[in-house]
Amino acid sequence: MIFDIGHLILLTAMALAAFGIVTGYLGGRWRNTRLIQSSFNVVYVVAALVFAATVILWYGLLTDAFQLSYVWNHSERALSPFYKFSALWGGQAGSLLFWCMILSAYGAVVAYANRDRHRALMPYVNATLLTTSLFFLVLLVFAADPFKRVGFVPPDGQGLNPLLQNFWMILHPVMLYLGYVGMAVPFAFAVAALLSKRLDNEWVRTVRRWTLIPWMFLSAGILMGSQWAYMELGWGGYWAWDPVENASFLPWLTGTAFLHSIIIQEQRGILKVWNIVLIWLTYFLVILGTFTTRSGIIESVHSFARSDVGPYFLVYLVLILLGFLWLLFDRLPLLRGEHSIDSFTSREAAFLANNWLFAGIAFATLWGTFFPMFSELLTGQRISVAAPFFNQVNGPLFLLLLLLMGVAPLLGWRHTSLSAFRKQFTFPILAGVAVGLLVFLFARSFYPIIGLAICAFVVATIVQEYVRGVIARRATTGENALAAVAGLWRRNGRRYGGYIVHLGIVMIGVAVIGNEFYQQSLSVTLARGESAQIGRYELVYDGMISERKSNRIEYHALLNAYNLDSGRRVGVITPQRNIYDKTPDMPTSEVGLHVTPFEDVYVVLNGWESGGASATFTIYINPLTLWMWIGGVVLVLGTLIAAWPHPTQRRSEVVRSLAYATGDD
Numbered sequence: 001m002i003f004d005i006g007h008l009i010l011l012t013a014m015a016l017a018a019f020g021i022v023t024g025y026l027g028g029r030w031r032n033t034r035l036i037q038s039s040f041n042v043v044y045v046v047a048a049l050v051f052a053a054t055v056i057l058w059y060g061l062l063t064d065a066f067q068l069s070y071v072w073n074h075s076e077r078a079l080s081p082f083y084k085f086s087a088l089w090g091g092q093a094g095s096l097l098f099w100c101m102i103l104s105a106y107g108a109v110v111a112y113a114n115r116d117r118h119r120a121l122m123p124y125v126n127a128t129l130l131t132t133s134l135f136f137l138v139l140l141v142f143a144a145d146p147f148k149r150v151g152f153v154p155p156d157g158q159g160l161n162p163l164l165q166n167f168w169m170i171l172h173p174v175m176l177y178l179g180y181v182g183m184a185v186p187f188a189f190a191v192a193a194l195l196s197k198r199l200d201n202e203w204v205r206t207v208r209r210w211t212l213i214p215w216m217f218l219s220a221g222i223l224m225g226s227q228w229a230y231m232e233l234g235w236g237g238y239w240a241w242d243p244v245e246n247a248s249f250l251p252w253l254t255g256t257a258f259l260h261s262i263i264i265q266e267q268r269g270i271l272k273v274w275n276i277v278l279i280w281l282t283y284f285l286v287i288l289g290t291f292t293t294r295s296g297i298i299e300s301v302h303s304f305a306r307s308d309v310g311p312y313f314l315v316y317l318v319l320i321l322l323g324f325l326w327l328l329f330d331r332l333p334l335l336r337g338e339h340s341i342d343s344f345t346s347r348e349a350a351f352l353a354n355n356w357l358f359a360g361i362a363f364a365t366l367w368g369t370f371f372p373m374f375s376e377l378l379t380g381q382r383i384s385v386a387a388p389f390f391n392q393v394n395g396p397l398f399l400l401l402l403l404l405m406g407v408a409p410l411l412g413w414r415h416t417s418l419s420a421f422r423k424q425f426t427f428p429i430l431a432g433v434a435v436g437l438l439v440f441l442f443a444r445s446f447y448p449i450i451g452l453a454i455c456a457f458v459v460a461t462i463v464q465e466y467v468r469g470v471i472a473r474r475a476t477t478g479e480n481a482l483a484a485v486a487g488l489w490r491r492n493g494r495r496y497g498g499y500i501v502h503l504g505i506v507m508i509g510v511a512v513i514g515n516e517f518y519q520q521s522l523s524v525t526l527a528r529g530e531s532a533q534i535g536r537y538e539l540v541y542d543g544m545i546s547e548r549k550s551n552r553i554e555y556h557a558l559l560n561a562y563n564l565d566s567g568r569r570v571g572v573i574t575p576q577r578n579i580y581d582k583t584p585d586m587p588t589s590e591v592g593l594h595v596t597p598f599e600d601v602y603v604v605l606n607g608w609e610s611g612g613a614s615a616t617f618t619i620y621i622n623p624l625t626l627w628m629w630i631g632g633v634v635l636v637l638g639t640l641i642a643a644w645p646h647p648t649q650r651r652s653e654v655v656r657s658l659a660y661a662t663g664d665d
Contacts, residue, residue, distance in 0.1 A: 003068060006056035007147040013049040013104075014137035016042050017130045024127030028120070028196060036119070039126040040111050046133055047108035054101045057094060057146050061087050066154045070094055070146050076157040076582060078551035079165075086170045087160050089177070092294060092309070093146035098173075099290070100136040102181040107133065110185055110210065118206060124192035132184050135316050143308045159551065159582030166588075168228035172221055176248055179218025180286050183251055186211040186258070187283035190276055194327045199334045204262045204275065208494075209643050211262075211279075215255050216639035222248055223508075223632040234575075234589030234604040236521060236620040238628065241390040246369045247289030250362055254282040257358035264348045267413060269338030271348075273328075274355055276335065280324050285362075287317060292369075343415040350408035357401045364393045391516070399451060402509055405502050406458035409465060427464055432457030443518070451513045455506045462499045462506075469496065493641045500638025507631025514599075514624030521621075523606075527614045535621040537594075537601055538562045539573065544612030552580045554590075557605045557615050561594050570594055575605040575617065599623045 020042030027035030057070070061084045066072045074091040075084050088094040107129040114122050140146065163169075186207035193203035225245065226238040239245060258278040264271045291313035341349050368385040375383040410416075410424040436453030443449075466485070469492075473484040488496045524532045526541035533539075542558040559573040575592035594601040600622040608615040 002056055003060060003065070003147045003149075006053045007141075007145065009049050009053045009056070010137060010140050010147075013046050013053070014134060014141055016049070017046050017134040017137055020046065020130040021127045021134065024123045024125075024130065025195075028123030028127070028192075036123045039123055039130075040115065043104075043107045043111045043126050043130065046130065047104035050097075050101050050104045050133070050137075053146075054088070054097055057097060058085065058088060061085065064157070066157050067150055067152070068146075069148045069150050072150050072154055072157045074157070074160050076159040076551065078581070079157075079160055080550065082170060083160055083165050086164070086173070089173045090160050090164045090169075093140065093144040093148075095173075096136055096139055096144050096294075096309075097146050098177060099181055100133060100140065102177050103129065103136065103184060104133055106182055106185055110188075114206075118202070120196045120198050121189060121192040121203060121206075124195045125188045128188035128191045129184060132188075135312075139309055139312055143312055159580065162552075162578065162580045162583055162586050162588045163232060165552075165578075165580075166228060166232050168224050168231065172224035172228055174221075175217050175224055176221030179214045179216070179221050180248065180251065180289070182214025182217060183211070183255060183279075183282050183286050185214065186279050190279045191327070194276070194331050197331065197334055199272065199331065201266055201269070204265050207279070208259070208262060209645070211255065211259055212639055212643040215252070215259060216636055216643070218248065218252050218255065219639070220632065220636055222252060223629070223635075227629065230625075231591055231593075232588060234591050234618075236519070236602060236604070236618070236622065237515070238625070241365075241368070241387045243369050244289075244293050246365050247285075247292050250289060250365055250369075251282045251285040253358050253362040253365070254278050254285060257355050258282060260351055260354050264351050268348055270340065271352065271355070272335040272337060273332070274352075276328060278355070280320075280328075281362075284317070284320055284324075285366075287313065287320065291317065345411060345416040345421075346414050347408055347411040347416075348413065350404055350411055354401065354404050354408065357397055357404065361394050361397050361401070364397070365390065368393070395447070398509075399447075399454060402451075402454050402458060402506070405505065406454070406461040409461060409499070424464075428457045428460040431460035445517060448513055448517045451509065455509055455513075458502060458506050462503055465499060466496070489641050489644075493644050497638045497641030497643070500641060501635050502638075504631040504633075504635030504638055507627045507634060511624045511626070511628035511631065514627075515622050518623045519620060522619045523617070524619065525614055525616045528612075532617075532619065533564070534619050535599070535601075536564050537570075537621070538564055539601075539603070539617075539619065541615060541617075542572075544608060544615065551582065552578045554578050555605070555608070555612075557592070557603075557608070557612070557617070559592065559603060559617075561601060573601060573603050575603045577605050577607075595626055597624075597626055600625045 020039050023035045023042065024039035026032065027037075027039055057068075059065075060068050060071050061075055062081060064071070064075065064077055066075075070091060070093050071087075074087045074094065079087070089098045107126070110129070111122070111126060114125070118125075189203045189207045189210070193199050222245075225248070229235075229240070229245075230238040255278075258275060261271050261274050261278055265275055291310065294309050294313070341352065343349065368389050371385045372382045375381060406428060410428070412420060416424075432453040435456035436449050439449045439452050466488070469488045470481055470484040473479060473487050474481070477484070477487065479487060485496075520535055522532060522534045526532060528541055528543050531538050531540040538561070540560045540562070542560055544558065545556050547554045547556065554576050555578075556574045556576045559575070561570050561573050562568065563570050571594055573592035573594050576590040578588045578590065580586065580588075589604055592603040592605075600620075602620040602622050604618040604620075606616040606618060
């Protein structure tokens with residue numbers, strides 16, 4: 001009975017969303033207060049209804065309601081409650097419901113936060129967010145019903161995909177969805193600005209924080225997915241340019257470009273068309289990525305099973321494309337820039353180059369991702385594009401992007417004089433050259449030398465800007481250095497938090513360079529007591545143990561690791577294989593790790609014989625990998641600093657709200 005109510009709730013939410021779209025659009029167009037308020041109420045009610053439906057499905061998962069097709073296909077009695085909970089996003093229908101729940105929650109939060117502000121924009125914002133909710137509710141009602149019955153009550157379920165029974169798969173999808181889905185919010189404000197013809201800087205100022213927070217979640221989700229791939233797939237890497245990985249990376253690229261580009265619109269009143277196109281492209285790529293993971297048109301270890309949702313997505317993507325193009329060209333006269341770029345040696349020129357580089361990387365990634373599908377349509381043969389293509393095309397572009405990350409903050413608005421060049425660039429260039437020469441002494445390889453030199457250049461830029469800011473603040477306030485840094489974050493968090501984000505990106509870049517150019521690997525079969533040497537480590541095989549868990553057997557190999565430089569034992573590395581009761585033909589790996597700031601010793605158990613008398617391993621030395629995860633934490637910290645409203649922002653928001661309320665807007 002309760003599951004019939006769940007389906008009825010989705011039907012009701014779908015009807016209300018359609019009603020809210022009409023009231024939002026007409027309320028904004030006619031400036032009808034009652035219709036506008038009705039759109040707000042619909043947003044709240046739809047959010048409550050979708051959440052209620054999600055709770056009902058969670059109830060079914062946690063109580064083993066195997067009469068539901070979704071629960072039967074993605075759970076089992078022996079499954080841990082944590083994985084039963086996370087099974088909500090482990091399959092097609094549940095993940096779409098989770099998508100819709102997060103979207104409706106975003107809509108409710110946005111509506112409540114702006115209930116007394118941006119009155120010309122909010123009706124259209126509500127209508128646009130409800131349009132996306134309506135699309136997903138249509139999918140849930142007609143194509144992927146999470147409350148569909150099996151027709152009988154099975155004694156047990158078929159179990160969750162073993163690859164999803166991992167700690168990171170509890171957190172990674174949540175972060176990814178919070179970022180992915182959240183990009184609908186700045187898109188909704190852009191559509192509202194176009195529909196209301198309010199194309200000044202108001203919508204840009206508003207969406208900055210509403211873009212930063214989803215961007216932070218998306219960044220964290222991508223890095224958590226990399227951690228999952230690193231720990232679970234057992235191939236020695238963290239990013240394979242898999243189509244589904246690319247599906248999350250593409251909107252990150254365009255969203256990052258948008259965050260940089262809106263700074264130029266705020267400061268100089270230019271790049272308005274760029275900003276509208278970038279945020280539309282981000283939303284389009286989010287929907288396209290959701291489509292590609294669920295339609296079966298691409299092959300990936302991350303993909304959901306084939307289903308009937310593909311045609312719905314295709315129709316929606318076409319509507320997004322045609323609707324946006326019509327609206328954009330109709331409003332083009334209102335999107336003229338207030339100024340022009342005066343010099344190639346200006347900050348705005350650097351940001352424009354930044355946009356082109358992000359666009360180039362996005363295009364190359366999109367082309368490589370969908371090339372197998374295009375090749376099959378045109379030639380009848382599916383020609384795959386592997387990681388070397390992406391590395392060769394995107395690698396140089398990323399290096400240029402990293403360089404711009406250090407250059408742009410040093411340039412002035414409109415023009416940078418020669419004396420300013422000398423003042424701003426001397427220390428960063430010297431730092432970059434010094435590190436480049438140091439790397440050259442140890443490894444005469446072009447890309448590592450250039451890459452690490454650029455990383456040093458960017459770090460020197462960040463240090464220089466912080467030192468100057470701290471000195472200036474101490475001169476005016478007398479604060480100590482730590483208090484001065486805190487003051488910089490509080491008074492100008494957008495700028496100095498951005499530098500922290502850049503520092504996190506540099507750390508990730510250092511880890512990528514270390515892994516790409518200095519990784520070592522060895523495949524070896526060892527009998528008990530035998531050893532293998534790789535790099536400065538010796539690993540001695542000491543046998544195997546097994547351990548029974550609720551729904552699987554875990555096999556652990558024991559390897560004593562010794563540092564050959566010091567002769568000391570550094571610990572026991574225990575790679576493992578998991579054999580699941582429901583899917584014995586789908587074993588999973590859990591790699592063994594010894595982590596230092598300089599390198600990871602990464603061991604994969606491939607197989608064994610005679611009860612563990614001998615075992616086969618693949619061993620990797622992955623230099624500098626730890627800095628990727630540290631860089632991710634630093635990136636999140638920097639984003640929070642940048643998003644936190646400082647006193648000047650709060651005062652300006654209050655002034656704008658009062659101006660609107662008194663009719664001076």
